[in-house]
Amino acid sequence: MNLNQNHFELFDLPARFAVDAAALEARYHELQREVHPDRFAAAPDPERRASMQLATRVNEAYQTLKSPLRRAVYILQLRGVDPEFETRTSMPPQFLIEQMGWRERIEAGSENPEALLRLRAGLRDESRKIYEKLQAQLDEGRDDGAASETTRVLMFYEKLDDEIDDKLAELET
Secondary structure, eight states: OOTTSOHHHHTTOOSSSSOOHHHHHHHHHHHHHHHOGGGGTTSOHHHHHHHHHHHHHHHHHHHHHHSHHHHHHHHHHHTTOOOOTTTOOOOOHHHHHHHHHHHHHHHHTTTOHHHHHHHHHHHHHHHHHHHHHHHIIIIISOOHHHHHHHHHHHHHHHHHHHHHHHHHHHHHO
16 A cells, blocks of 8 residues: 555545445455554554554545545545635525525424424435536536536535534434
8 A cells, every 4th residue: 555645546446526335435444454553553663653644544535535525626636626615705696595595494494303304305315416417527527617616516515414414413402
């Protein structure tokens, strides 16, 4: 294993947005068995440190490739695209109106778990469609500019999903 490999190389996967989840999972477990610090407990300090570095690297790569949003950002970075997520905060007015509508519905259903679950289902269905669009932009069209915009949209959707989860957790306590 080479620390200089990108995440896809490390997991023997093509550098594409569409990943084989089973292959990713299997390779993760294989790599974990190879580098897990417990295997190096009796080894000299340099080997234990190297094991920790490799295990950390494997975990970081796995978490990135497992998450569609993080994977999209990573692919864009590999391609030398700076999506400017921190500095480019403007969004189309129609999109912002939609976001306000989602937030209003979340707030209106904040005392009703069934309403929140329906909202989350609708949001996840909408997100799934946008992820399909993102896959086409990254894998088929290689339209990195459009993929950056779509990724920014999905970041908003992920935040909305987290808000719904938070509201549901509040209701459980």
